Amino acid sequence: LSESQPRELADRVEINDLLIDYCRYIDRAELGSLVALFTENCVVEYGPGAGFSSRGRAVLERDLQRVWRFRRTAHHLSNIQIHFKGMDHASVVSSVMAWHESPDRSTALLYGRYDDDIIRTRAGWRISRRKLTNVGGDPVFDEIFYPGERAPAPAGWSWRPPNP
Amino acid sequence: LSESQPRELADRVEINDLLIDYCRYIDRAELGSLVALFTENCVVEYGPGAGFSSRGRAVLERDLQRVWRFRRTAHHLSNIQIHFKGMDHASVVSSVMAWHESPDRSTALLYGRYDDDIIRTRAGWRISRRKLTNVGGDPVFDEIFYPGERAPAPAGWSWRPPNP
Amino acid sequence: LSESQPRELADRVEINDLLIDYCRYIDRAELGSLVALFTENCVVEYGPGAGFSSRGRAVLERDLQRVWRFRRTAHHLSNIQIHFKGMDHASVVSSVMAWHESPDRSTALLYGRYDDDIIRTRAGWRISRRKLTNVGGDPVFDEIFYPGERAPAPAGWSWRPPNP
Numbered sequence: 001l002s003e004s005q006p007r008e009l010a011d012r013v014e015i016n017d018l019l020i021d022y023c024r025y026i027d028r029a030e031l032g033s034l035v036a037l038f039t040e041n042c043v044v045e046y047g048p049g050a051g052f053s054s055r056g057r058a059v060l061e062r063d064l065q066r067v068w069r070f071r072r073t074a075h076h077l078s079n080i081q082i083h084f085k086g087m088d089h090a091s092v093v094s095s096v097m098a099w100h101e102s103p104d105r106s107t108a109l110l111y112g113r114y115d116d117d118i119i120r121t122r123a124g125w126r127i128s129r130r131k132l133t134n135v136g137g138d139p140v141f142d143e144i145f146y147p148g149e150r151a152p153a154p155a156g157w158s159w160r161p162p163n164p
Numbered sequence: 165l166s167e168s169q170p171r172e173l174a175d176r177v178e179i180n181d182l183l184i185d186y187c188r189y190i191d192r193a194e195l196g197s198l199v200a201l202f203t204e205n206c207v208v209e210y211g212p213g214a215g216f217s218s219r220g221r222a223v224l225e226r227d228l229q230r231v232w233r234f235r236r237t238a239h240h241l242s243n244i245q246i247h248f249k250g251m252d253h254a255s256v257v258s259s260v261m262a263w264h265e266s267p268d269r270s271t272a273l274l275y276g277r278y279d280d281d282i283i284r285t286r287a288g289w290r291i292s293r294r295k296l297t298n299v300g301g302d303p304v305f306d307e308i309f310y311p312g313e314r315a316p317a318p319a320g321w322s323w324r325p326p327n328p
Numbered sequence: 329l330s331e332s333q334p335r336e337l338a339d340r341v342e343i344n345d346l347l348i349d350y351c352r353y354i355d356r357a358e359l360g361s362l363v364a365l366f367t368e369n370c371v372v373e374y375g376p377g378a379g380f381s382s383r384g385r386a387v388l389e390r391d392l393q394r395v396w397r398f399r400r401t402a403h404h405l406s407n408i409q410i411h412f413k414g415m416d417h418a419s420v421v422s423s424v425m426a427w428h429e430s431p432d433r434s435t436a437l438l439y440g441r442y443d444d445d446i447i448r449t450r451a452g453w454r455i456s457r458r459k460l461t462n463v464g465g466d467p468v469f470d471e472i473f474y475p476g477e478r479a480p481a482p483a484g485w486s487w488r489p490p491n492p
Contacts, residue, residue, distance in 0.1 A: 005334055006169055012341070013176070020243045023259070027299055029315040068317035074275030074300035076242045076259050078404045079348045095351070095404050097261065097425065099275055099300050111402030111427055135355055136402035136427050151357040153396035170333050177340070184407045187423070191463055193479040232481035238439030238464035240406045240423050261425065263439055263464050 008084065014125050015082055015118055019094055022127075023075035026067060035061045039121065039128040046132045047145040074099040088120035095135070111136035113148060172248065178289050179246055179282055183258060186291075187239035190231060199225045203285065203292040210296045211309040238263040252284035259299070274301035277312060336412065342453050343410055343418055343446055350455075351403035351424070354395060363389045367449065367456040374460045375473040402427040416448035423463070439464035441476060 018037055025034035035057040038044065044060050046052040054060040067073065079095035098110040117129040134145035182201055189198035199221040202208065208224050210216040218224040231237065243259035262274040281293040298309035346365055353362035363385040366372065372388050374380040382388040395401065407423035426438040445457040462473035 005338065009173060009337060010169065017245050020245050023243055024257075028313060029317075031315075065317075065321065066323065068321060069323045072300045072312075072314060074259070076240075076261055076275070076404075078242050078406050079351055081345050081348050093352075095402070097404055101300055105303060111404070136400045136429055139433060148400075149356060150400060151359075153357075153393075157393065157396060159394065159397045173337060174333065181409050184409050187407055188421075192477055193481075195479075229481075229485065230487065232485060233487045236464045236476075236478060238423070240404075240425055240439070242406050265464055269467060 011084070011090070011120075011125070012082055015090060015092060016080060018118065018125050018127070019077055019080065019092070019114075019116075023077050023096070026064070027073050027075055029067050031061050031064050031067070034064065037127055038130075039119065039126045042126075042128055042130070044127075044130045045146070047143075049144060052144065069102070070100050071103050071105065072101045090118045090125075092116040092118050096132075108138040108140050110134060110138070110141050110145065112145065175248070175254070175284075175289070176246055179254060179256060180244060182282065182289050182291070183241055183244065183256070183278075183280075187241050187260070190228070191237050191239055193231050195225050195228050195231070198228065201291055202294075203283065203290045206290075206292055206294070208291075208294045209310070211307075213308065216308065233266070234264050235267050235269065236265045254282045254289075256280040256282050260296075272302040272304050274305050274309065275299045276301070276309065339412070339418070339448075339453070340410055343420060344408060346446065346453050346455070347405055347408065347420070347422055347442075347444075351405050354392070355401050355403055357395050359389050359392050359395070362392065365455055366458075367447065367454045370454075370456055370458070372455075372458045373474070375471075377472060380472065397430070398428050399431050399433065400429045418446045418453075420444040420446050424460075436466040436468050438462060438466070438469050438473065440473065 022034065022037055025031070025037070038057055038060060040057055041055070042057060042060065044054045051063045051066065054063045076097045077094055078097070079093070081093045083091045085091055094114045094116070096110070096112045096114060098112060100108045100110070113133045113135050115131045115133070116127050118125050119128050132145055133148045134141055135148040186198065186201055189195075189201070202221055202224060204221055205219070206221060206224065208218045215227045215230065218227045240261045241258055242261070243257070245257045247255045249255055258278045258280070260274070260276045260278060262276060264272045264274070277297045277299050279295045279297070280291050282289050283292050296309055297312045298305055299312040349365055350362065353359070353365070366385055366388060368385055369383070370385060370388065372382045379391045379394065382391045404425045405422055406425070407421070409421045411419045413419055422442045422444070424438070424440045424442060426440060428436045428438070441461045441463050443459045443461070444455050446453050447456045460473055461476045462469055463476040
């Protein structure tokens with residue numbers, strides 16, 4: 001066990017709280033607080049379309065005004081894995097269940113994956129790069145977010161229930 | 165790093181397990197075990213209606229008999245943030261995805277937020293105050309649970325896709 | 329606080345990452361990587377039917393080819409509780425929200441519980457036994473997975489809203 005473990009464990013708590021703050025602020029539509037979780041020159045990629053790839057806090061804050069197309073949202077984070085790359089940098093993967101309610105109260109769900117670079121700044125840990133991929137969810141999101149990766153079935157595979 | 169870190173980290177594990185025990189016991193409808201997670205004089209507020217604001221373990225156990233209106237439930241907790249207020253008190257926020265299945269097998273989902281006061285007792289950490297808010301979910305829950313907070317769009321805002 | 333706490337906390341991180349790797353690999357349909365998370369002679373029980381109870385990595389890898397009946401899946405893990413049974417063995421309970429999308433894009437949800445035995449091997453922590461139970465979810469899963477447990481209402485119980 002390394003001498004640096006106590007620090008690493010404190011860092012894990014801070015990074016966990018940072019990722020959760022993102023969920024809370026987006027659901028509360030507090031965009032100023034939300035973008036303060038990112039570095040000034042962050043790169044945030046949700047998808048290929050205009051407004052879904054934002055460079056810098058100011059642009060991100062403008063682009064995220066799209067949250068108000070929804071009546072409400074709920075972002076639930078899980079599957080958080082933190083890999084440290086030296087003292088001041090972590091590569092983090094997590095899963096988000098993002099529920100979206102439109103003004104007419106129809107809903108759409110996204111099961112997404114965040115790939116983040118998170119760095120230690122003087123003000124604490126901040127997200128410097130985030131990329132979202134669409135692991136699953138309603139078809140309305142097919143074209144909006146980057147698709148996830150999944151291995152294809154082997155050639156010739158077909159489903160056959162095994163013998164009892 | 166403070167000297168008290170090892171204790172704090174052990175406390176984080178215990179508090180995490182306490183919150184999860186709530187989810188398990190409610191889904192298993194084990195109300196005696198469930199209310200033992202609370203202090204004797206706990207205050208638990210789910211909503212404004214009769215029976216949804218319970219003071220003390222005995223009243224809580226009686227009020228929670230409403231779980232049997234459902235055929236099954238599933239409570240999945242995420243977004244746990246623990247803030248210590250001294251050695252023996254923590255203020256904890258978490259998110260719950262609560263799935264409810266009625267006897268006719270129709271279902272309703274709540275995306276809720278728990279705001280908890282959790283205190284160290286001789287028997288371990290216990291919930292002394294819990295308030296649930298309704299961040300999102302099916303309309304059936306609109307009037308039952310306290311509404312969440314969300315910032316409104318700025319005056320004059322209207323959605324316009326950004327230029328490509 | 330025990331001397332072994334730093335090791336235990338490192339073990340908690342490793343076990344957490346192991347359980348999350350299961351979710352990622354199954355959603356990516358990377359079956360070789362998936363079964364490497366288990367011990368060589370693992371016992372994995374999803375349900376009573378043929379092919380849903382697998383002994384050993386090789387059989388598990390064959391049986392899990394059923395993932396390709398789905399277009400996509402998303403497994404989100406929460407409610408993780410780790411109980412150590414000595415230095416090299418942990419009994420772990422967790423909850424999974426498992427979303428399944430068929431080729432016709434219909435979907436089915438399972439709210440499951442994993443009961444795992446996890447042991448320390450030379451290569452790290454591995455799952456030696458996993459049992460899934462069906463706490464909730466769509467009726468299509470009723471017969472496939474083992475049912476969860478839930479206490480019945482007391483004799484004579486009937487729902488009556490409390491007096492205001």
